Amino acid sequence: xxxxxxxxxxxxxxxxxxxxxxxxxxxxxxxxxxxxxxxxxxxxxxxxxxxxxxxxxxxxxxxxxxxxxxxxxxxxxxxxxxxxxxxxxxxxxxxxxxxxxxxxxxxxxxxxxxxxxxxxxxxxxxxxxxxxxxxxxxxxxxxxxxxxxxxxxxxxxxxxxxxxxxxxxxxxxxxxxxxxxxxxxxxxxxxxxxxxxxxxxxxxxxxxxxxxxxxxxxxxxxxxxxxxxxxxxxxxxxxxxxxxxxxxxxxxxxxxxxxxxxxxxxxxxxxxxxxxxxxxxxxxxxxxxxxxxxxxxxxxxxxxxxxxxxxxxxxxxxxxxxxxxxxxxxxxxxxxxxxxxxxxxxxxxxxxxxxxxxxxxxxxxxxxxxxxxxxxxxxxxxxxxxxxxxxxxxxxxxxxxxxxxxxxxxxxxxxxxxxxx
Amino acid sequence: xxxxxxxxxxxxxxxxxxxxxxxxxxxxxxxxxxxxxxxxxxxxxxxxxxxxxxxxxxxxxxxxxxxxxxxxxxxxxxxxxxxxxxxxxxxxxxxxxxxxxxxxxxxxxxxxxxxxxxxxxxxxxxxxxxxxxxxxxxxxxxxxxxxxxxxxxxxxxxxxxxxxxxxxxxxxxxxxxxxxxxxxxxxxxxxxxxxxxxxxxxxxxxxxxxxxxxxxxxxxxxxxxxxxxxxxxxxxxxxxxxxxxxxxxxxxxxxxxxxxxxxxxxxxxxxxxxxxxxxxxxxxxxxxxxxxxxxxxxxxxxxxxxxxxxxxxxxxxxxxxxxxxxxxxxxxxxxxxxxxxxxxxxxxxxxxxxxxxxxxxxxxxxxxxxxxxxxxxxxxxxxxxxxxxxxxxxxxxxxxxxxxxxxxxxxxxxxxxxxxx
Numbered sequence: 158x159x160x161x162x163x164x165x166x167x168x169x170x171x172x173x174x175x176x177x178x179x180x181x182x183x184x185x186x187x188x189x190x191x192x193x194x195x196x197x198x199x200x201x202x203x204x205x206x207x208x209x210x211x212x213x214x215x216x217x218x219x220x221x222x223x224x225x226x227x228x229x230x231x232x233x234x235x236x237x238x239x240x241x242x243x244x245x246x247x248x249x250x251x252x253x254x255x256x257x258x259x260x261x262x263x264x265x266x267x268x269x270x271x272x273x274x275x276x277x278x279x280x281x282x283x284x285x286x287x288x289x290x291x292x293x294x295x296x297x298x299x300x301x302x303x304x305x306x307x308x309x310x311x312x313x314x315x316x317x318x319x320x321x322x323x324x325x326x327x328x329x330x331x332x333x334x335x336x337x338x339x340x341x342x343x344x345x346x347x348x349x350x351x352x353x354x355x356x357x358x359x360x361x362x363x364x365x366x367x368x369x370x371x372x373x374x375x376x377x378x379x380x381x382x383x384x385x386x387x388x389x390x391x392x393x394x395x396x397x398x399x400x401x402x403x404x405x406x407x408x409x410x411x412x413x414x415x416x417x418x419x420x421x422x423x424x425x426x427x428x429x430x431x432x433x434x435x436x437x438x439x440x441x442x443x444x445x446x447x448x449x450x451x452x453x454x455x456x457x458x459x460x461x462x463x464x465x466x467x468x469x470x471x472x473x474x475x476x477x478x479x480x481x482x483x484x485x486x487x488x489x490x491x492x493x494x495x496x497x498x499x500x501x502x503x504x505x506x507x508x509x510x511x512x513x514x515x516x517x518x519x520x521x522x523x524x525x526x527x528x529x530x531x532x533x534x535x536x537x538x539x540x541x542x543x544x545x546x547x548x549x550x551x552x553x554x555x556x557x558x559x560x561x562x563x564x565x566x567x568x569x570x571x572x573x574x575x576x577x578x
Numbered sequence: 579x580x581x582x583x584x585x586x587x588x589x590x591x592x593x594x595x596x597x598x599x600x601x602x603x604x605x606x607x608x609x610x611x612x613x614x615x616x617x618x619x620x621x622x623x624x625x626x627x628x629x630x631x632x633x634x635x636x637x638x639x640x641x642x643x644x645x646x647x648x649x650x651x652x653x654x655x656x657x658x659x660x661x662x663x664x665x666x667x668x669x670x671x672x673x674x675x676x677x678x679x680x681x682x683x684x685x686x687x688x689x690x691x692x693x694x695x696x697x698x699x700x701x702x703x704x705x706x707x708x709x710x711x712x713x714x715x716x717x718x719x720x721x722x723x724x725x726x727x728x729x730x731x732x733x734x735x736x737x738x739x740x741x742x743x744x745x746x747x748x749x750x751x752x753x754x755x756x757x758x759x760x761x762x763x764x765x766x767x768x769x770x771x772x773x774x775x776x777x778x779x780x781x782x783x784x785x786x787x788x789x790x791x792x793x794x795x796x797x798x799x800x801x802x803x804x805x806x807x808x809x810x811x812x813x814x815x816x817x818x819x820x821x822x823x824x825x826x827x828x829x830x831x832x833x834x835x836x837x838x839x840x841x842x843x844x845x846x847x848x849x850x851x852x853x854x855x856x857x858x859x860x861x862x863x864x865x866x867x868x869x870x871x872x873x874x875x876x877x878x879x880x881x882x883x884x885x886x887x888x889x890x891x892x893x894x895x896x897x898x899x900x901x902x903x904x905x906x907x908x909x910x911x912x913x914x915x916x917x918x919x920x921x922x923x924x925x926x927x928x929x930x931x932x933x934x935x936x937x938x939x940x941x942x943x944x945x946x947x948x949x950x951x952x953x954x955x956x957x958x959x960x961x962x963x964x965x966x967x968x969x970x971x972x973x974x975x976x977x978x979x980x981x982x983x984x985x986x987x988x989x990x991x992x993x994x995x996x997x998x999x
Contacts, residue, residue, distance in 0.1 A: 170614050172604030173788055175596050179619070183593030193591050195626065198600070198617040205616065348689035351650045358651055368650060369589055370730070378594070433882075439868025440861030443882045447860025448970050450936055458892070459882035461854075461864045467879040467922065471892070501888065515871055545683050546709065549869050550732070 158330045160191045161213035164198040165206055165224035165234050166308055178223045178313055185317060189325050190332030190382075191219060201225060206237035214241070214301035219325070224308030226291035228271045235276060235294075238305055242296040244278040252283060252292040259290055284320040288312040295324065302328070333382040334389045338364075338397055342407040343374040343416055343561045350375045353403045363392050366400075373554045374416065377404075406568060409561070416560045421449040423567035431563075432501030433459040434472055434493040436484065437511035437527060441556040457501040462493070472496030485510050487528055487539045494530030495537055505566075506532035509559050513548045527555040529562050579751045581612045582634035585619040586627055586645035586655050587729055599644045599734055606738060608801070610746050611753030612640060622646060627658035635662070635722035640746070645729030647712035649692045656697060656715075659726055663717040665699040673704060673713040680711055705741040709733040716745065723749070755810045757802045759785075759818055763828040764795040764837055764982045771796045774824045784813050787821075794975045795837065798825075830985060837981045842870040844988035852984075853922035854880040855893055855914040857905065858932035858948060862977040878922040883914070893917030906931050908949055908960045915951030916958055926987075927953035930980050934969045948976040950983050 162179045169176050179196045186193060194217045199205040206225065213220045225234030239246045253275035260267040274291045277283055284293035289312040295304045304321050306313045342350065347370050351358070354377070358366045364381035377400055381393035401408060409419040424431060435442050443459030446452055460471050465484055468474040474492040482488050490510050498506025511527030518524035525544040530537060542558055544551045583600045590597050600617045607614060615638045620626040627646065634641045646655030660667045674696035681688040695712045698704055705714035710733040716725045725742050727734045763771065768791050779787045785802035798821055802814040822829060830840040845852060856863050864880030867873055881892050886905055889895040895913040903909050911931050919927025932948030939945035946965040951958060963979055965972045
């Protein structure tokens with residue numbers, strides 16, 4: 158079964174709002190075994206809406222449209238739907254009663270103009286709106302089912318779950334079972350990831366494998382389909398295992414995991430306390446880590462020592478070291494990590510120092526040069542990385558590298574597997 | 579002039595990411611006097627991409643496509659573009675050199691597969707990529723110009739501004755003059771902003787006024803159109819002034835300004851140094867402020883004192899105060915701001931302490947309770963705010979309130995108007 162998602166409204170067309178409805182609908186339809194052919198977005202122009210409906214209904218068997226069901230003169234979806242379905246608009250008494258009842262609950266009379274929202278194409282299946290005034294409806298256009306939902310996300314989602322999802326699930330069409338898995342990696346460039354996946358990524362393979370680069374890491378998506386859940390399981394299992402084999406410790410999480418969440422989980426699992434000293438990342442490492450609920454049990458402090466005085470006074474970085482080799486150096490990264498660990502009496506000290514730019518770079522210390530220090534009871538190590546990009550990108554990548562350095566250290570401590578959730 | 583926006587990629591088609599590129603492009607194209615006909619999104623299927631290009635090029639004179647220019651098997655945009663333009667792909671030596679140079683800066687050799695990114699349709703106009711490897715290009719399809727940009731928003735936006743916007747502006751086509759102004763406010767609820775704008779917001783008004791809530795502030799967008807720049811000026815001027823009158827000091831900036839940039843500008847203008855002590859915001863205040871280039875001249879340090887021990891040892895917050903009234907209290911916010919100001923010998927000390935949740939709340943200290951402290955040579959003030967939302971939202975809003983508190987303080991110092999840029 159194939160579907161088209163149609164978003165209707167000038168505010169989406171003109172970019173006043175991003176089309177989050179289409180993304181939400183696409184994910185839900187996929188979960189119902191419906192394949193998405195394309196999305197399109199048109200403005201509040203009756204001919205454009207009608208044209209897109211006719212075009213889509215010739216290509217797929219399901220059209221899900223959102224928006225343009227409001228009471229104002231530029232809400233033209235129902236008129237276009239009626240034309241495309243060759244069915245006149247008729248007053249739907251139950252819907253009118255429901256709209257009037259809702260206004261009663263608002264404590265005011267229904268404005269005359271809202272009556273239009275009860276006008277539904279003849280023989281349409283009406284979809285009640287539990288969250289707002291405009292009912293939705295399903296009509297046939299050519300050989301396709303066309304469903305019309307409100308544009309307000311809250312109303313659209315409720316109507317989809319309560320009425321449209323059951324309707325789609327009941328359609329007597331063979332649909333495929335679907336399972337989606339996401340594996341998130343860090344430290345493997347996209348091109349290398351692509352090479353490692355190699356034959357697994359062949360077009361038409363099942364599961365279908367896709368790569369996405371985000372936040373400096375590469376996420377691997379596996380989409381397995383089959384006639385039934387059992388057969389999906391059979392194709393997903395081995396490939397998932399093969400991918401895990403090929404990426405090993407570079408995989409930090411699945412699903413909605415983030416690098417900072419994975420790192421926090423390992424801190425908790427091993428019961429280690431952390432203190433951070435940041436320079437070039439300016440607080441970003443602490444910010445990301447403190448997005449994790451309950452991290453206060455493991456994160457003691459994060460000292461953003463932007464000035465050299467702060468590095469010396471708070472972390473005990475010798476002023477003569479900064480004098481001799483500069484604040485962006487292996488020596489200072491080391492002293493920062495050891496200094497903050499000692500000051501906070503933490504198990505682990507993590508530090509960043511570098512040049513985020515756009516100014517402050519030089520021939521031997523270019524913008525993007527970053528040192529990451531990790532101090533533990535086993536000693537101190539410093540990693541030197543060179544990043545490319547603007548100031549915010551360099552800060553972000555430096556913070557991610559810092560988390561990954563800490564994550565890999567914690568992962569090597571004892572049985573990390575029990576830390577996986 | 580009319581345009582179609584085409585988004586290419588399974589991740590958008592399947593709803594893993596919302597199509598924010600399309601919204602951004604629509605806004606920028608409108609600002610360039612280009613009318614948007616429709617958006618569409620197709621997956622990584624060569625025939626679908628080619629089909630949408632041909633369909634669009636028969637209907638409008640500009641197609642702006644994003645995505646599918648990566649180095650992997652499923653990046654098929656350039657192949658589809660070449661077919662639709664009836665132009666073979668050819669190696670573009672300059673682009674290949676640029677890609678190799680970028681990998682040199684990454685410090686690794688260019689993987690063989692990245693060579694494909696330098697393959698450009700014959701006679702295409704190449705658009706350099708200042709932020710990544712894949713160059714974009716412009717080809718003719720039928721009578722239309724079709725521009726192809728990367729899907730990574732950062733790369734897409736930079737390429738649009740540097741290469742495509744000038745190209746479009748230079749096209750010899752009559753277009754309506756357009757001027758867009760954004761005024762960003764903080765501290766005024768959306769409903770209040772609506773009331774203040776009142777009659778200025780009538781449908782069909784010119785300039786057309788729209789409100790958007792983002793980051794806890796309300797942004798006011800004015801879109802003025804007319805036959806020529808002079809007439810646009812005539813309609814924009816008075817309304818812009820009226821809006822400025824109605825919002826006064828709540829307006830912190832225009833265009834791409836952020837609250838942290840506006841605050842940094844005032845610090846620089848008044849030549850004041852700042853030290854920060856964060857608890858519940860966990861480093862976010864420092865992170866946002868250090869996104870501003872050159873801030874190191876004014877920001878001395880940011881101490882994220884998550885543990886009570888750190889608050890006492892680093893900031894001199896009396897342990898008995900924490901004992902008596904708790905870490906989330908007016909007294910501790912005051913002591914943190916004064917403590918960090920003294921420690922760093924800064925002109926200004928700024929502090930945050932609160933309960934970001936989801937746990938740790940109580941009847942008299944609920945999740946979302948935040949104190950913001952500001953210590954200056956004129957004394958110390960503490961603001962108490964209560965926020966609603968999840969942990970990340972509360973952190974974000976608390977940080978924004980901290981910036982706004984500092985901004986309003988600096989704004990009152992002497993002639994702030996000369997600080998506006």
